[in-house]
Every structure is written in structure tokens, then in C-alpha cells.
Amino acid sequence: MYLVAHIDQAICSETACRLCTQYCPEANTILYDNAAKTAFVAVDRCKGCEICVGICDDLAKHHAIKMIMITDLKDTFELSKEGFRPESWTGKHP
Amino acid sequence: MSFKNMTITPGWEKYMTKEYVDLVERGPYGKQKKVSEMGSFKEVLEEHPMCAGCAMTLFIRLTMVGLPNPEHTILIGTAGCGRLALTQTSIPFIYGNYGDTNAVASGLKRGLEVRFKDQAKDVVVMAGDGGLADIGFSAVMHSWFRKERFTTIMLDNEVYGNTGGQESGMTERGALLKMAPKGKLFDKMDMIGLAQTSGVAYIARLTPTNPTRVASVIRKAVMIAREVGPTFIQAYTSCNIEYAIPTPKVLDDARDIESKRYGFMEIISDEAKAYLESIDTSKKAKKQE
Ligand SMILES: Cc1ncc(C[n+]2csc(CCOP(=O)(O)OP(=O)(O)O)c2C)c(N)n1
Ligand code: SF4
Numbered sequence: 001m002y003l004v005a006h007i008d009q010a011i012c013s014e015t016a017c018r019l020c021t022q023y024c025p026e027a028n029t030i031l032y033d034n035a036a037k038t039a040f041v042a043v044d045r046c047k048g049c050e051i052c053v054g055i056c057d058d059l060a061k062h063h064a065i066k067m068i069m070i071t072d073l074k075d076t077f078e079l080s081k082e083g084f085r086p087e088s089w090t091g092k093h094p
Numbered sequence: 095m096s097f098k099n100m101t102i103t104p105g106w107e108k109y110m111t112k113e114y115v116d117l118v119e120r121g122p123y124g125k126q127k128k129v130s131e132m133g134s135f136k137e138v139l140e141e142h143p144m145c146a147g148c149a150m151t152l153f154i155r156l157t158m159v160g161l162p163n164p165e166h167t168i169l170i171g172t173a174g175c176g177r178l179a180l181t182q183t184s185i186p187f188i189y190g191n192y193g194d195t196n197a198v199a200s201g202l203k204r205g206l207e208v209r210f211k212d213q214a215k216d217v218v219v220m221a222g223d224g225g226l227a228d229i230g231f232s233a234v235m236h237s238w239f240r241k242e243r244f245t246t247i248m249l250d251n252e253v254y255g256n257t258g259g260q261e262s263g264m265t266e267r268g269a270l271l272k273m274a275p276k277g278k279l280f281d282k283m284d285m286i287g288l289a290q291t292s293g294v295a296y297i298a299r300l301t302p303t304n305p306t307r308v309a310s311v312i313r314k315a316v317m318i319a320r321e322v323g324p325t326f327i328q329a330y331t332s333c334n335i336e337y338a339i340p341t342p343k344v345l346d347d348a349r350d351i352e353s354k355r356y357g358f359m360e361i362i363s364d365e366a367k368a369y370l371e372s373i374d375t376s377k378k379a380k381k382q383e
């Protein structure tokens with residue numbers, strides 16, 4: 001089992017600064033839902049490095065990201081299954 | 095090697111992978127994407143096996159966003175960690191032999207200029223400090239002396255990361271590594287100074303602490319290489335494995351090294367500066383039309 005990044009969308013959407021998206025080393029892993037104004041994580045791409053946590057805590061000062069055991073997450077978003085289809089995201093992802 | 099070549103023949107969409115369709119429909123083509131749009135467009139970089147939290151990975155990702163025309167670009171690399179990601183982009187990649195990246199790039203760029211007279215094609219070499227400052231040193235220097243028009247990007251993790259921790263010419267004096275157990279005995283090579291002496295038109299040194307800056311430096315380097323002459327970017331991209339940096343601290347380390355000895359630096363020739371100004375003015379004029 002391993003940890004992946006998880007974004008609290010209630011906290012994120014207050015500002016949705018998009019900083020974590022720019023600093024995650026992996027491409028298309030922290031995605032941005034324009035309709036719900038929040039970032040969210042494609043868990044199949046997250047390598048668990050925790051860089052985004054430091055960015056949200058220290059640079060953005062929003063504390064919206066936590067590392068969570070992958071088995072404890074429900075309704076995860078996987079890019080390899082759903083593809084990159086922003087029009088279908090609209091607030092549906094945890 | 096153009097967006098037209100990438101587009102899917104009508105009716106064949108359902109036979110293509112999702113990733114490919116997404117790239118064609120929602121990729122960074124036609125209009126330069128901004129760093130602030132990341133997360134909202136399909137990136138040219140796919141999944142790859144580089145280590146978790148690797149700063150080099152982040153730098154490569156940002157480089158792909160900075161490329162002015164990914165559909166008209168060819169990447170050249172060699173053995174070393176970076177090619178693990180560079181080979182997973184939708185940009186043609188040439189795996190040069192160790193040592194000959196800049197010779198391959200010289201020939202390729204000249205050939206492209208003959209073959210595509212009306213369309214600029216960008217050639218970008220991206221390789222490690224071992225690949226460029228040690229093993230490929232001679233070809234790098236000669237491509238600069240000959241003023242070859244392409245960009246060289248050094249992914250400087252200050253070690254041979256891919257082969258388990260040998261010192262390179264770019265390792266700092268005194269650094270302790272698995273295969274430099276007594277500490278390196280010599281100074282870090284001054285590749286910036288050598289680039290300056292060789293008349294490189296645009297030189298930049300940076301770290302990945304500022305994503306917008308990375309993309310902007312890449313764009314400038316590629317544009318100047320199109321019209322003016324060779325360009326060189328030296329980027330601190332730490333190896334968290336060989337330098338034992340816990341991954342959540344990778345950016346703290348980059349900020350720390352940046353403030354101590356790897357500050358942002360740009361050296362630009364007068365000709366290159368004038369060229370950049372000319373493209374900015376023509377862009378502004380277009381906007382006003
Ligand atoms: C001619 C040749 N010599 C040696 C090697 C073995 N080799 C593969 S990767 C590598 C080190 C790469 O170091 P660097 O260029 O700094 O890149 P990094 O892996 O640190 O990103 C070496 C020596 C090779 N592939 N070819
Ligand atoms: S850094 Fe935090 S607040 Fe900003 S977009 Fe990411 S999760 Fe949301």
C-alpha cells in the first residue's frame with residue numbers, strides 16, 4: 001500500500017491558486033476543474049513525492065493537500081481510464 | 095513533424111489510444127500555453143519511469159510547456175536519467191550516442207534548414223551534466239564555436255545519477271558520493287564561462303523554483319537559436335537519490351542551492367536582445383491590428 005496526494009476541494013476552491021499543479025513533477029497529475037474551481041489528483045499518476053503538500057502548505061498557505069493511503073480513498077479519478085476530458089470533470093471528482 | 099501530420103484521419107479516432115486523441119484535441123498546439131494553464135491542457139509528456147519527486151522531471155515537464163512550437167521541435171538526448179522522460183513525449187526524440195549529441199544536432203539542424211525553408215524547425219539537446227560537460231564536452235564546445243543554431247540544455251544534477259553516483263565535472267568540490275567516497279577533489283566546471291567565451295548568443299542558469307521563469311527562459315533560448323545562434327541553459331535539477339534528499343524537501347533544497355550558489359543568471363548578446371525585442375514588437379503590433 002502507498003500514499004497518494006488528496007486535495008480537499010472545499011478548501012482548494014476558496015482560492016484555487018493552481019500552484020500545486022505547476023510544481024508537481026509529473027505531467028497531467030494534478031488537474032484543474034474549471035467548473036468547480038478546484039484542483040484534483042489523478043491517483044494513477046501520483047508517485048507520492050509529497051512536493052505538492054509543501055507547496056500548498058508553505059507557498060500557497062492553504063493546507064488543502066494531505067497524503068492518504070490509496071485504499072482509504074473512495075471514487076478516485078484515474079486518467080488512464082477516463083482520459084483527459086475537462087468537459088466531463090465538472091465537480092464530479094473527489 | 096507538424097500538427098497536420100499528427101491529426102487523425104476522420105473516422106479513425108476510435109482506433110487511436112485515448113492519450114493520442116486527447117493530445118490532438120486538447121494539446122498545446124497552435125497557441126503557446128501558459129504555466130498558469132497547466133492542469134487544463136493535455137501535456138506532451140506522458141507517464142515515465144523517472145524517480146518520484148525528481149527535480150529533473152519537473153524541469154523537463156516545464157520545458158515542454160515553454161517550447162514555442164512542440165509540433166516543429168526535435169529533441170536530442172543520450173544515456174542518463176532525463177531520456178527516460180524525454181522518450182515519453184509526443185516530440186520526436188533522437189537517442190544520440192554518448193558524446194555525440196551536439197554533433198548530431200548540428201547536422202540535423204542544417205539539414206532541416208535546407209529541407210524546410212519556410213518553416214522554422216527547432217532542435218533542442220537535453221542531456222545530463224555527465225553527458226554534456228564530460229563525455230560530450232568536445233562536441234558541445236565545437237557546436238558553439240561553429241555557432242550552430244540550436245539549444246543545449248544541461249540537466250545538471252551534479253552527478254551521474256543513472257549509473258549510481260559517480261562524480262562529474264559539474265559536481266562541487268568536496269561532494270561525497272557513492273563513487274567519490276573521499277569527496278571530489280576538483281572544482282565544478284565553469285560551463286557558463288566557457289559558453290560566454292565561445293560566443294553563445296543566450297546563456298541562462300536557473301533552478302526549477304519558479305515555473306513561469308523556466309518556461310520563459312526555454313522560449314527565449316529556442317527563439318534565439320532559430321535566428322541568431324547557439325543557446326545554452328544550465329539547470330540545477332537535483333538527484334534526490336544520490337544526494338539523499340527526502341522528496342518533500344526537493345524544492346527546499348533547490349531554493350537553498352539557488353540562494354547560495356545557483357542564482358538565476360542570464361547572459362544575452364546584443365544581437366539576441368534586438369531579435370527578442372523585434373518579435374515582441376511585432377506581436378504587440380499584431381494585437382493592436
Ligand atoms: C559511451 C558510454 N559510456 C558510458 C555509458 C554509461 N552511462 C549511462 S548513463 C551514464 C551517466 C549519466 O550521467 P549524466 O549524463 O550526468 O546524467 P544523469 O543520469 O545524471 O541524469 C553513463 C556513464 C554509456 N551509456 N555510453
Ligand atoms: S496549492 Fe492548494 S489551494 Fe492552490 S490549487 Fe493546489 S490544492 Fe488548491
Ligand code: SF4
Pocket residue numbers: 004005023024025026029030041045046047048049050051052053147
Ligand atoms: S505527491 Fe508528488 S506526484 Fe503526487 S500529486 Fe503531489 S507532487 Fe504530484
Ligand code: SF4
Pocket residue numbers: 144145148149150151175251255256332333334335336
Ligand atoms: S536517479 Fe536521481 S536524477 Fe535519476 S530519476 Fe532518480 S532522482 Fe532523478
